[in-house]
Amino acid sequence: MTVADRVLSRKTSTVLAGPPRRDRPGGAVPWDTARRIAAQAVRQLPPSDLPLEQSAGCRLAEPLRALVDLPRDDVAAMDGYAVAGPAPWRVIGRVLAGRSRHEGVLSPGTAVEIATGAPVPAGAESVLPYEAARVRYGPVVTEVSGASPRGKHIRRRGEECVEGTAVLAAGTPVTPLVLGLAAGLGHDTLRVRPRPLVSVLVTGDEVTSSGLPAEGMVRDAVGPFLPGLIGWAGGRAGEPLWLPDGEAALTAALSAHGGSAHVTAVCGASSKGRADHLRPVLERLGADVLVDGVAVRPGHPQLLARLPGGGLVVGLPGNPYAALSAALTLLVPAIRGLLGLPEARGERTALAGEAPSHPSDTRLVAVRRSARGAVPVGHDRPGSLWGAALADALAVVPPRWEGGQVELLTLPG
Numbered sequence: 001m002t003v004a005d006r007v008l009s010r011k012t013s014t015v016l017a018g019p020p021r022r023d024r025p026g027g028a029v030p031w032d033t034a035r036r037i038a039a040q041a042v043r044q045l046p047p048s049d050l051p052l053e054q055s056a057g058c059r060l061a062e063p064l065r066a067l068v069d070l071p072r073d074d075v076a077a078m079d080g081y082a083v084a085g086p087a088p089w090r091v092i093g094r095v096l097a098g099r100s101r102h103e104g105v106l107s108p109g110t111a112v113e114i115a116t117g118a119p120v121p122a123g124a125e126s127v128l129p130y131e132a133a134r135v136r137y138g139p140v141v142t143e144v145s146g147a148s149p150r151g152k153h154i155r156r157r158g159e160e161c162v163e164g165t166a167v168l169a170a171g172t173p174v175t176p177l178v179l180g181l182a183a184g185l186g187h188d189t190l191r192v193r194p195r196p197l198v199s200v201l202v203t204g205d206e207v208t209s210s211g212l213p214a215e216g217m218v219r220d221a222v223g224p225f226l227p228g229l230i231g232w233a234g235g236r237a238g239e240p241l242w243l244p245d246g247e248a249a250l251t252a253a254l255s256a257h258g259g260s261a262h263v264t265a266v267c268g269a270s271s272k273g274r275a276d277h278l279r280p281v282l283e284r285l286g287a288d289v290l291v292d293g294v295a296v297r298p299g300h301p302q303l304l305a306r307l308p309g310g311g312l313v314v315g316l317p318g319n320p321y322a323a324l325s326a327a328l329t330l331l332v333p334a335i336r337g338l339l340g341l342p343e344a345r346g347e348r349t350a351l352a353g354e355a356p357s358h359p360s361d362t363r364l365v366a367v368r369r370s371a372r373g374a375v376p377v378g379h380d381r382p383g384s385l386w387g388a389a390l391a392d393a394l395a396v397v398p399p400r401w402e403g404g405q406v407e408l409l410t411l412p413g
């Protein structure tokens, strides 16, 4: 049994087998195995019917169909006169947009003034735009004439699409324009693959969420980037919640959020210090630990577990660049799995610059793409997001790498 098989087989069990892995040397799994475990730890969420405004950013679970003919009626394509028979035409009425319509059949030699989009009366053969009309105002009768070829400037019912037409395929992302199209086709709700809900818990007595950090404090750099990264991956982030160190607060928050969210991301408390409570709390909650440490730099203390209720927990190390590394390794693949999307494999490219490899761990190196290949941007120490903010991707440098192409993990733009 390979390491991957052994770890993957654990996810079928709801009982934590054996002592927690922090006590076992070498519990860290290879980086690529970790992201595969995360992707396979979840199943695609079932479709749900959401109001239009809530379905933005989701993917269609079924083809988008027209619920009505489009246009719904034979309508004028220009402001002017709907005319019947040969010119000249006696103007006998007016039809503006909305529910007003000319009752009865327009007889040859007559016209009604009409607004763009208004239904043309039965018997109308074309619409003569104002600009092309010669108008003669008499004391009683107004008469118009002009060249108006048969069928001109009338949009026929269903000429765009008829009721039932599939206009977009299942899987299409619901962009703002898809929302507009869907509304135009008569939809109030859409059947979509819902975006997985990710709760964000930021732990640490030393972490402050605004202003200048006082002595001994550090400004939270993870709460501000995680929701955007989660949204970019296709998930929906809850408001970040800041927790003090201590088992009680973490236990309470994990019990509450772990029950309602598909995934709970916990930043900090992932290591082995006295204030690092994540593993003991998970053990007490009866969680099944699927990944306990990953052979990656930075970010090796990261963790993936399943709570007894089924929700996943991703443990992100407190160092912000290590948290980013873990989010890309475990959180993004889990979100994609919940969306039913295949694992994202980045393009492979040459590394144009210095990138020392590690003897046993994968390194994630901040790079920018260029014509020469991926150029390391530097400044990518575990505690700093400087390099990540300069970069457009992270290069995956395997253990003992000696050159050759590397995979690029795209960063949110």
Ligand SMILES: Nc1nc2c(c(=O)[nH]1)N[C@H]1C(S)=C(S)[C@@H](COP(=O)(O)OP(=O)(O)OC[C@H]3O[C@@H](n4cnc5c(N)ncnc54)[C@H](O)[C@@H]3O)O[C@H]1N2
Pocket: 202, 203, 204, 206, 207, 218, 219, 220, 221, 222, 223, 267, 268, 269, 270, 271, 272, 273, 276, 298, 299, 300, 301, 316, 317, 318, 319, 320, 322, 382
């Ligand atoms: N004895 C060991 N100590 C440590 C190990 C280890 O294997 N054995 N691993 C180190 C590595 S690698 C990392 S990464 C960190 C992970 O630590 P935790 O996840 O337990 O997080 P903390 O200890 O709370 O914080 C670490 C570091 O990051 C700062 N921090 C925490 N949260 C935030 C935040 N939201 N925004 C910005 N900075 C944050 C915190 O102040 C610390 O400086 O453990 C090492 N130690």
Ligand code: MOO
Pocket: 296, 297, 298, 299, 300, 301, 317, 319, 321, 322, 382, 383
């Ligand atoms: O995960 Mo830590 O150093 O690798 O920041």
